[in-house]
Amino acid sequence: MEMKSVTRSLRILEAVARHQPVTVGELTKLFGLPKSTVQRTLLTLNEAGWLRANRKDTTRWEVGARVLAVRPAALQGSSLYAAARDPMIRLRDALNETIHLSVPDALQGMIVVDRVDCDHAVRTFHAIGDASPLHATAAGHAVLAHLPASDVDEFAAGILEGYGEETITDPGELRAELRRVKDRGYAVNHNQYLQGVCAIAAPVLDGDGVPLAAVAVSLPDSRFDVGRLPELGRLVTDTAAEITARHPR
């Protein structure tokens, strides 16, 4: 709407993060913007500490340290994080499997915000801050299932990348699966994204039914027993509901 320069600056910042170390020229091609505009933006972001030029002469740009300073706040200050902590620990104690809390992000898919580990020697691993695709993970499905159909259609119109035989790459099939997920209350993923990994996820909704996040149990398929699925699904769904209840509206 407004603040064109700010919006553009942030998009350039994101582009630098994804392509770093990157040059001015590469960014101008990427955005189709005049060189001077990109350059001015880079210098401003640099001045502000969010970007830094790596080499002295031929300037390549990287994301600066300021991002790291802001990051802890993004995690622990969040009211969602606070509301989710205890229920996640209880769920881990009940199952002794790793629990993840992820939030949706338009650009990157689902981003892991918090994790509570199990104590098995064999366990799945997703670092805090990791991103995974919406269409190929249980957490992603849990969130997508509760978005308005128009948003899902818009998303499905993009490329649904395949990561293995199980990945849903067809928009129609995805919509059908999302309907099942919504009816059932939780999503299940087996080998859709990472091979050998299973996950069961349920959405955390706000008062209006808008999905804020997803809680997921993640385990190696060697420990996954289909017979336990209803029980796991119920526990995850209950945990999500508990987080919803504890989250300030």
Added chain:
Amino acid sequence: MEMKSVTRSLRILEAVARHQPVTVGELTKLFGLPKSTVQRTLLTLNEAGWLRANRKDTTRWEVGARVLAVRPAALQGSSLYAAARDPMIRLRDALNETIHLSVPDALQGMIVVDRVDCDHAVRTFHAIGDASPLHATAAGHAVLAHLPASDVDEFAAGILEGYGEETITDPGELRAELRRVKDRGYAVNHNQYLQGVCAIAAPVLDGDGVPLAAVAVSLPDSRFDVGRLPELGRLVTDTAAEITARHPR
């Protein structure tokens, strides 16, 4: 210089991170800016995904997930990070003490970018993303000692907060200590910032002698033996030099 709105937006973003969850009014007081300007900025940042309104009606603002999505790039994509990894691990193996890599940031002081842990039961702890003051840490001294005198003077002109009896709060004393640090090649900190913690740090410089970062060994003073200081200092200095050598110019 330019892009006033961008600079201001980023500063507002940082302020939200520090004070979250925060209201429009609190921010206007903090910056002395018109309400409408702050609000417009918040809405723009929200639209871009960097901020989110927590509640529906009485709007309080938090940092959004976009910040997390940028993190992996800031760390692992950074050439400095890549160059430092192996030397840091070797230093940890040599000493079995925790090693930190920190970068300077004008606003926040030194920010921890990477960490390699020791395996003692008693160890120091600084999370990645944590900030600590330039004038009261070994890493800060290592960096300050290699900045131009004018920059140091400007910095020392600000308030040098005290954190205990050992903290250097006098500008002249700080300058003297920085000269010693530069001559010796490494900085030592004992109880200047956190009580019971010692650190020895050396700077990573670029080709022009500009400090990019600092490597530091950090240990509880119960394990600190002054007799070993020259040895520790040499090892840390060597590690810093190795990182410098591996870092692309």
Added chain:
DNA sequence: GGCACGCGTGCCATATTGTGGAACGCCATG
């Protein structure tokens, strides 16, 4: 109950601010 205060929000004329075309200097390449 009424009044005043503080809050978040929306509007709009103003001029401040960012824009981007063009030109410069540099280096590697043909």
Added chain:
DNA sequence: CATGGCGTTCCACAATATGGCACGCGTGCC
């Protein structure tokens, strides 16, 4: 020596962000 690509700088123009003002609402103090 010419050429193309690169990062960088400049500047007149107008699009853009600005911030004073006003509205509506919930709160707490008379």
